[in-house]
Amino acid sequence: DTEVTQTPKHLVMGMTNKKSLKCEQHMGHRAMYWYKQKAKKPPELMFVYSYEKLSINESVPSRFSPECPNSSLLNLHLHALQPEDSALYLCASSQELIRLVHNEQFFGPGTRLTVL
Amino acid sequence: AQKVTQAQTEISVVEKEDVTLDCVYETRDTTYYLFWYKQPPSGELVFLIRRNSFDEQNEISGRYSWNFQKSTSSFNFTITASQVVDSAVYFCALSEGSGNQFYFGTGTSLTVIP
Numbered sequence: 001d002t003e004v005t006q007t008p009k010h011l012v013m014g015m016t017n018k019k020s021l022k023c024e025q026h027m028g029h030r031a032m033y034w035y036k037q038k039a040k041k042p043p044e045l046m047f048v049y050s051y052e053k054l055s056i057n058e059s060v061p062s063r064f065s066p067e068c069p070n071s072s073l074l075n076l077h078l079h080a081l082q083p084e085d086s087a088l089y090l091c092a093s094s095q096e097l098i099r100l101v102h103n104e105q106f107f108g109p110g111t112r113l114t115v116l
Numbered sequence: 117a118q119k120v121t122q123a124q125t126e127i128s129v130v131e132k133e134d135v136t137l138d139c140v141y142e143t144r145d146t147t148y149y150l151f152w153y154k155q156p157p158s159g160e161l162v163f164l165i166r167r168n169s170f171d172e173q174n175e176i177s178g179r180y181s182w183n184f185q186k187s188t189s190s191f192n193f194t195i196t197a198s199q200v201v202d203s204a205v206y207f208c209a210l211s212e213g214s215g216n217q218f219y220f221g222t223g224t225s226l227t228v229i230p
Contacts, residue, residue: 092161100215106163108160
């Protein structure tokens with residue numbers, strides 16, 4: 001099983017809503033990632049968890065709050081988002097992150113988020 | 117400065133033609149890793165290859181081949197006998213040995229015309 005799953009596939013939310021994006025992998029990977037991707041742009045790294053600890057936070061606004069309940073699950077909690085936060089949110093996992101050096105990452109299909 | 121440059125924004129080829137996607141990177145680290153990913157219209161990024169800085173051997177996988185040249189800081193990707201299913205955005209990426217960031221290039225959108 002080499003799949004990374006993400007739910008929901010699509011999400012529309014208002015600026016006052018609270019919602020969560022979920023990601024799951026069953027490859028035994030110990031590093032998990034959140035990326036944000038705007039149309040026609042490359043993915044931008046947001047957060048990286050290694051062995052369930054937050055290892056990298058790329059100065060992401062606090063309205064995005066990551067959580068890693070266990071090594072297979074990764075959540076992204078959303079609160080008070082802005083319309084400019086509308087994007088494709090991609091989750092990825094890799095075998096591990098050693099001294100912050102990245103291995104090949106395996107991506108989920110993404111959640112397409114629209115903030116009204 | 118851009119760490120990974122993919123100068124070709126869009127390329128169109130006719131099916132069965134060969135096509136090369138260029139990638140130029142910049143790093144001061146002696147240890148680093150280069151990657152290629154494919155993103156089809158469905159949106160999911162697909163890992164294609166990882167190459168470390170100490171291995172300059174070219175790689176071939178079916179119709180795909182990669183040419184890594186440290187002298188020119190390039191890691192180019194060639195698709196031989198292109199097919200319509202190769203239509204996608206292709207990203208080159210860099211991970212430095214000093215760690216932390218994962219740098220994607222801006223991507224090359226490839227369209228293969230039947």
